[in-house]
Structures are given as C-alpha cells and as structure tokens.
Amino acid sequence: MPDKDVAPPPATPAAAPAVLERGAPPTPGGLWGALIRYQAIVVPVVGLVVAFVVGALLIRQQGVNPTYAYKTLFQSALFTRDGLNQTLQRTTPLIFTGLAVAVPLRVGLFNIGAQGQFIFGALAAAVVGYKLHSAPGIVIILVALLCGLLAGAMWASIAGFLKTSRGVHEVISTIMLNSIAVNIIDYLINNPFKEKGQAIPRTPQIAPQAFLNDMGIVPIGFPIAVILAVGTAWMLRRTTLGFQFETVGRNKAAAGYAGIKINKMILLAMALAGAFAGLAGGIETLGDIHRYESGFNANLGFDGITIALLARSNPVATIPAAFLVGALRAGASALQFDTGIQPEVVDMLLAITLLFVSLPLVAKLIFRRYAAKGSALTSGWGS
Amino acid sequence: MKAMRYLALTPIAALALAGCGGSTGNSNTSGSSSAASGDCSKPDVFCVGLVTDTGKIDDKSFNQSAWEGVEAGGKATGAQVKDIETVSTNDYATNIKQFTDKKYDVIVTVGFLMADATVKAAAQYPDTKFIGVDQFIDTSKVKSPNLTGLSFNEDQAGYAAGYLAGLMTKTNKIGDVLGQEIPPVQKYDKGYKAGALAANPKVKVTSVYHPAGDNAFQDPVWGAGEAKKQLAQGVDIVFGAGGSTGNGAIQETAKASGAGKTVFCIGVDVDQWDSVPAAQPCLITSAEKHLSQGVTDLIKQAKDGSIKGGNFIGTAGVSPYHAFDSSVPADVKTKVADVVAKLANGSLKTGVTL
The missing domain is CATH 3.40.50.2300 (Response regulator)
Known part of the structure; x- marks a missing residue:
C-alpha cells in the first residue's frame, strides 16, 4: 500500500513492494491486512484527521478554541433544522457532480468539465422553466430536468467526440470547454434569455409551480441523487455496460482485444457524466435558485472533482463525501459568525484532505503495476 | 503497518493537544467585528449587522465603504455592530439568517446581487429593518416597509x-x-x-x-x-x-x-x-x-424610527x-x-x- 511512502518510520517500505511485486498478493493478516483491505476508507479518514489537526492549529493561532470552533461548525450544520436542510441542499448537487467525475474515472477519463456541463444544464432548465410558464408544474419540471440533462450530456459529448475522433486529451478539452461554456452562457443571458428591464444579466424567474420544494427538511433532489448514486454503482458492478466500462478503464488494450468498442465506451461515459452534471444543474435551478444568474452556481462542478477523488471514484461513496463537503460549507457561516474564523478555513480543510487522498493516487500513477486492484483511477493519463 | 498506525495516531494526539490547550481561547465574539456581545433581542440593545457581497470587508470598495458607514452609524447610535463575509453567492440567505437568528435590529446587505435574498429576508422577518446598499427597490412589486434600498444618482x-x-x-x-x-x-x-x-x-x-x-x-x-x-x-x-x-x-x-x-x-x-x-x-x-454616509444616515434613521421603506437616494460627488x-x-x-x-x-x- 503506497501510503507508507508518506509515513516517517522506515520499517515497512521494504515489505510492501515485496508483497505487491508478486502480482495478486496474498493479503497479509492482522491489522495491516485489514488496513490494506479497507484502504479506500482508511486513506480518506486519515486525510481528514490530518486536515482537522492542521485546521485546529491554525484556528488556535487565531485565538479561538478549536474544539469550540469545530463544535460550532458541525452543530449548526447538522443539529439544527435549518442547518441540516442547508447541508442537504448543498449535498445534493455535489453528489451529482461527484458522479459526473467518478464515472469517467472508472473508464480512465478525467472529466474536469463538470462545471461547464453543470451550468449548461442549469441554464437549459431555467429557460424551459420560464418559457413554459403556463404549463402544469409537473410538466415543466420533467421537461426542464430532461433538457438540463441533455444539455449537460451534449456539452460533455463534445469532449468525448474530440477524444475518440482526434485523440484530444479529455483533460485539455474539458478545461477549455468550461471557459467556452461560461462565455456562451454569458452571451445568452445577456441577449436572448435576459430578463427585461433588469440591469443584472440573468434569466427571468421560472414559473412558481415548477419550484422543487423541500419535503420537510429534505430537498427533493437529495433522494434522487442517492438513488442515482446507488444505481450507478449497481450499473458498474452488475451490468454488461458496467463491465465494459471497467475493462476499458483498467486495460484498454485488453478491452479492445476482447472486442469491446472502446470509442463507444468513451463517448457513452462522457455523455453519462454530462447527464449527471446537467441534471444537477437542472435540480439546482428548480430547487434553489429559480433562475439562471451567473455566479450563483460557482464551483459546484469543480467541487465534483474533490468529491470523486475523496470517494475514490466509488459512486456510493460520493454520498458521504458530498455530505461532508456540504456540511462543512453549510456550517462555515455560523463558524464565522460565532468565532470570527474566516470561512475559507473550510476550503483549506478540504484541500488538505484531498492532498492526502491524492498522494496515494500519485504513487499509483507512478507504480502502476503495484497499485491495489479494484481502484481503477486514471489509467487514461498518457494514453 | 506500524507506519500506518503511527500515521493515524499522531494527528489524533495532536488534535487532543490542540483541543485541551485551547481552553483559554474562548473568544466567541472576536474576529473583525469589535463589539461586545449583548443580547440583541432585548429592546434596549440596538444591533446592526452587515453581510458583505462576495469579497472581504477590507476590499477598498463597496464592502469596506458600507462597513465604515455601519461603524460610524454604530458609534452615533451606540449600536453593537458585527459583520459577516460572504464567500459564495449561495451563502447570502444563510449569512443573513445568522443575524436574524440573533435578533439583530438592522441588517445591511451590500451589493445589487444580494437584492433578491434581501427582499426575501425582509418579507420573512418583518420586525427587522433591512438596508440594501446599491439595491434599487422596485416599489411596484416589493412592499416590505422594513426594507430600504440605498441607491445613488x-x-x-x-x-x-x-x-x-x-x-x-x-x-x-x-x-x-x-x-x-x-x-x-x-x-x-x-x-x-x-x-x-x-x-x-x-x-x-x-x-x-x-x-x-x-x-x-x-x-x-x-x-x-x-x-x-x-x-x-x-x-x-x-x-x-x-x-x-x-x-x-x-x-x-x-x-x-x-x-x-x-x-x-x-x-x-x-x-x-x-x-x-x-x-x-x-x-x-x-x-x-457617498456610500458610507448613506449607510450611516439610514442607521441613524432606523434608530430614531424615521426610516421609511422603499428607496433612499444617497448623495454623490467627487473624492478628495x-x-x-x-x-x-x-x-x-x-x-x-x-x-x-x-x-x-x-x-x-x-x-x-x-
């Protein structure tokens, strides 16, 4: 397990390669074996603990008791009615954008473009939501979500198409497509879709009957996100398509030799990713913002990268990962109010956690053949 | 294996240390705001809160000018003042809520992007006065008497x-x-x-x-x-x-x-x-x-009760x-x-x- 590269004591490095060099290693017993087996959980948890310790030291530096600060943060995010609602509200789109990054990772593609796909979905849903203002709510909701989903899928498919037809690396193309999306959308909300008589470039508000309201404290999008995450895990594990995805992700040559149409898988995976991100945008528009206004969806797509890496591209694990990020963001406001700690501390906590989670990932990219099986991450690099 | 254990244990120990050692730092009213923490729900405690637009309180622009106005207004009226900085536009409502939860009397929101959130909050909390800086209120649609938009010619x-x-x-x-x-x-x-x-x-x-x-x-x-x-x-x-x-x-x-x-x-x-x-x-x-001046004037009006809902046009001119x-x-x-x-x-x- 590559984690030991970051651990100071020199006792183990010799042992690990010896185990892993033999290909499928007989899992050692005892605690070490358990840690290897559950490394997908162990690594993020260790990262999280380290992040909170560093955070505690910095909070202490500012003259605030870290225990009190963390208590405030989580109490307001989890143990108040409004706080929990806020947390779930923020968790919902993050599950989707997490999936939008996690699924392509399984096929060996690194989708940096969730943000662009997300905002296209959000805009599409907003436009449907106000153009169809006289239709019944349920019709608007379904059409808006479908259009959001398709808009995201189409935008992501551009990157998929560039990859399969011209060999353009998806990291490059999706990054660029993010910027292109922002500018196209800026044009659209300044011109054809602009709210009349309004200085701010934004669309009119969607029809009120199409608002996705909360069920108690749970936003309607949340159960949808959970179901889709579980469904995606099932798809990857139990269906032919999932098997083909995984095979392409683990070994492209073998997949091709086995007769899997690699290009088709790449196109499908990107379209699926875009659909997740676009649907997230649609739900966010209908459930929270109720129009498209630039700036209001900032970073949800980029946070998806954080979530997918925290979840180690396991679809079900995106749920707790998104919940963690959602809770931290929801609690940041109270943290600032009660302690004066800058809310950016939350981003720092996440960044440190992510750094830790990614370190083994880096190691895996270097020592590819020693990497633990069952965690196909970015075999797409360099191909 | 030992390494893993050390790795896991070290931070936990450090966390414990940081936590225990921190017992002196019980500064729940620190931060960039200065006031002591009175109970804003009491009628004799006048509290003014400010929610920044995305950006810092010392941005040398609107946020800072508005905050200087709040500080001056607070001094003139003997108010307890506090600010909260907004990181993301998604946080507008949450940040406003921090103040309404604590029963602040006046809440100043900065920037036209926060206009919608301010209008919503004003409808939801009719007993709180809201001052929307650089927000022009469409009085044909928004009737909240507790919401005053500060705009300029x-x-x-x-x-x-x-x-x-x-x-x-x-x-x-x-x-x-x-x-x-x-x-x-x-x-x-x-x-x-x-x-x-x-x-x-x-x-x-x-x-x-x-x-x-x-x-x-x-x-x-x-x-x-x-x-x-x-x-x-x-x-x-x-x-x-x-x-x-x-x-x-x-x-x-x-x-x-x-x-x-x-x-x-x-x-x-x-x-x-x-x-x-x-x-x-x-x-x-x-x-x-003259943003600071406008904010200060409105806070004074809120204190003496003469503030009116709708639009308040501040003065404008040239800088030194x-x-x-x-x-x-x-x-x-x-x-x-x-x-x-x-x-x-x-x-x-x-x-x-x-």
Whole structure:
C-alpha cells in the first residue's frame, strides 16, 4: 500500500513492494491486512484527521478554541433544522457532480468539465422553466430536468467526440470547454434569455409551480441523487455496460482485444457524466435558485472533482463525501459568525484532505503495476 | 503497518493537544467585528449587522465603504455592530439568517446581487429593518416597509467629475471609457458630459462603451486600449467607469507621458486612490457615491424610527484630490464644491434623462 511512502518510520517500505511485486498478493493478516483491505476508507479518514489537526492549529493561532470552533461548525450544520436542510441542499448537487467525475474515472477519463456541463444544464432548465410558464408544474419540471440533462450530456459529448475522433486529451478539452461554456452562457443571458428591464444579466424567474420544494427538511433532489448514486454503482458492478466500462478503464488494450468498442465506451461515459452534471444543474435551478444568474452556481462542478477523488471514484461513496463537503460549507457561516474564523478555513480543510487522498493516487500513477486492484483511477493519463 | 498506525495516531494526539490547550481561547465574539456581545433581542440593545457581497470587508470598495458607514452609524447610535463575509453567492440567505437568528435590529446587505435574498429576508422577518446598499427597490412589486434600498444618482457623481474635468482640461478634449451600456453607466456618462459642458462649453467629450455584454466590466485590456486611443487623439482627462474595464483605462492613463502634469484620470464609485493605487500618478479624483454616509444616515434613521421603506437616494460627488490638492487651482475647487453642494440640495439638476 503506497501510503507508507508518506509515513516517517522506515520499517515497512521494504515489505510492501515485496508483497505487491508478486502480482495478486496474498493479503497479509492482522491489522495491516485489514488496513490494506479497507484502504479506500482508511486513506480518506486519515486525510481528514490530518486536515482537522492542521485546521485546529491554525484556528488556535487565531485565538479561538478549536474544539469550540469545530463544535460550532458541525452543530449548526447538522443539529439544527435549518442547518441540516442547508447541508442537504448543498449535498445534493455535489453528489451529482461527484458522479459526473467518478464515472469517467472508472473508464480512465478525467472529466474536469463538470462545471461547464453543470451550468449548461442549469441554464437549459431555467429557460424551459420560464418559457413554459403556463404549463402544469409537473410538466415543466420533467421537461426542464430532461433538457438540463441533455444539455449537460451534449456539452460533455463534445469532449468525448474530440477524444475518440482526434485523440484530444479529455483533460485539455474539458478545461477549455468550461471557459467556452461560461462565455456562451454569458452571451445568452445577456441577449436572448435576459430578463427585461433588469440591469443584472440573468434569466427571468421560472414559473412558481415548477419550484422543487423541500419535503420537510429534505430537498427533493437529495433522494434522487442517492438513488442515482446507488444505481450507478449497481450499473458498474452488475451490468454488461458496467463491465465494459471497467475493462476499458483498467486495460484498454485488453478491452479492445476482447472486442469491446472502446470509442463507444468513451463517448457513452462522457455523455453519462454530462447527464449527471446537467441534471444537477437542472435540480439546482428548480430547487434553489429559480433562475439562471451567473455566479450563483460557482464551483459546484469543480467541487465534483474533490468529491470523486475523496470517494475514490466509488459512486456510493460520493454520498458521504458530498455530505461532508456540504456540511462543512453549510456550517462555515455560523463558524464565522460565532468565532470570527474566516470561512475559507473550510476550503483549506478540504484541500488538505484531498492532498492526502491524492498522494496515494500519485504513487499509483507512478507504480502502476503495484497499485491495489479494484481502484481503477486514471489509467487514461498518457494514453 | 506500524507506519500506518503511527500515521493515524499522531494527528489524533495532536488534535487532543490542540483541543485541551485551547481552553483559554474562548473568544466567541472576536474576529473583525469589535463589539461586545449583548443580547440583541432585548429592546434596549440596538444591533446592526452587515453581510458583505462576495469579497472581504477590507476590499477598498463597496464592502469596506458600507462597513465604515455601519461603524460610524454604530458609534452615533451606540449600536453593537458585527459583520459577516460572504464567500459564495449561495451563502447570502444563510449569512443573513445568522443575524436574524440573533435578533439583530438592522441588517445591511451590500451589493445589487444580494437584492433578491434581501427582499426575501425582509418579507420573512418583518420586525427587522433591512438596508440594501446599491439595491434599487422596485416599489411596484416589493412592499416590505422594513426594507430600504440605498441607491445613488450616478449622474450627479458624473456631473461633478465632468465639471472638474471641464475646468481642468487644457486641450478641451476629455474622454470616458465605460463598461456595459446599462442605466447606471449611462448615467455616469451623461452626467459627465453635462457637467463638462456646463463648466466649459468648448469641451469635446469622447465616450466609448464596451461592445460586448459578457465581460464588459472585466476587460482591463480593452479599457487600456481605448484610453490609449483617446490620449492619442489629444484627450487629456480620462474618466474610467466600468469595473476593471474602467480601471484598465485609468491605469493606462497613469502610464502616459505627462501623467499627473498635463494628463489626468478620474476614478468611479468609491475613492479609487486607495482601491487602484496603480492609477495614483494621474488620479485627480473619483466620481464617488457617498456610500458610507448613506449607510450611516439610514442607521441613524432606523434608530430614531424615521426610516421609511422603499428607496433612499444617497448623495454623490467627487473624492478628495489627495496628491493633486496643490495642482488643482483654488477657484476650481471652490466651483466644484459649489456644484456638489447644489446637486445635493437639489438646486442644481444634471438634466440627465435616460
């Protein structure tokens, strides 16, 4: 397990390669074996603990008791009615954008473009939501979500198409497509879709009957996100398509030799990713913002990268990962109010956690053949 | 295996240490706000909270000006004041709620992007007074009596700046470089022209709006290019009004030969001497909305109960001359001050209509 590269004591490095060099290693017993087996959980948890310790030291530096600060943060995010609602509200789109990054990772593609796909979905849903203002709510909701989903899928498919037809690396193309999306959308909300008589470039508000309201404290999008995450895990594990995805992700040559149409898988995976991100945008528009206004969806797509890496591209694990990020963001406001700690501390906590989670990932990219099986991450690099 | 255990245990131990050691740091009222923490729900404790637009409280722009207004208003009314900084636009409602939860009497929200969130909060918390800085309330739709939008007549600030420019120009050519062609910017432009002509009938004003809508306020390169063009045409005073685009124009002017001697620039919205130091070589003044003053006035009104819902129009004028105080002739200063005073008391109209 590559984690030991970051651990100071020199006792183990010799042992690990010896185990892993033999290909499928007989899992050692005892605690070490358990840690290897559950490394997908162990690594993020260790990262999280380290992040909170560093955070505690910095909070202490500012003259605030870290225990009190963390208590405030989580109490307001989890143990108040409004706080929990806020947390779930923020968790919902993050599950989707997490999936939008996690699924392509399984096929060996690194989708940096969730943000662009997300905002296209959000805009599409907003436009449907106000153009169809006289239709019944349920019709608007379904059409808006479908259009959001398709808009995201189409935008992501551009990157998929560039990859399969011209060999353009998806990291490059999706990054660029993010910027292109922002500018196209800026044009659209300044011109054809602009709210009349309004200085701010934004669309009119969607029809009120199409608002996705909360069920108690749970936003309607949340159960949808959970179901889709579980469904995606099932798809990857139990269906032919999932098997083909995984095979392409683990070994492209073998997949091709086995007769899997690699290009088709790449196109499908990107379209699926875009659909997740676009649907997230649609739900966010209908459930929270109720129009498209630039700036209001900032970073949800980029946070998806954080979530997918925290979840180690396991679809079900995106749920707790998104919940963690959602809770931290929801609690940041109270943290600032009660302690004066800058809310950016939350981003720092996440960044440190992510750094830790990614370190083994880096190691895996270097020592590819020693990497633990069952965690196909970015075999797409360099191909 | 041992390594893993160490790795896991070390931080936990450190966390415990940090936690235990921190027992002295019980500073739940620290941070950038200063006041002691009284119970705002009591009628005799007057509390004013400020929610920034995305950005810091010391941004040398709207957030800071509004906060200075809150501090001054707090001092005048004996209020307890506190601020919360917004990181993401998604947090507007949550941040407002921090104050309503604690029963603050007055909540100041900064920036037009927060207008929707402020309107919603005002409807939800009718007992709290809301002051929306730079938010124009559409009184035909929004009826909340506890919501006051503080806005400004940009044409007055533009007029005062144009008046100064008209008196200062040697070439009788002045220019402005503008952001998007939307009402507030148009008002600056037209006010500037009207003021310049009132001061100097021979003056010619070259003005240019950013052509694209998407990045009209974030295009300093374009702004710099237009300023350069105008300077080449003999313009000797450039007024930049349009976010970073305008800042690009005045920064370019600061680099021109003769900057600060024969060539000057004018900033916008706030005193840009502090917010755009790169423009200092030419920055003779700024067409300024008196944001702090407006906020302070409204807080005083909220305290004595005279505040009204709807729109409150703050005063506008020009900023201090700073390093150019000696370069501006005394009679020019007098005339400009006179114009600003007349605009404020309504005896002088800019004549600007959109």
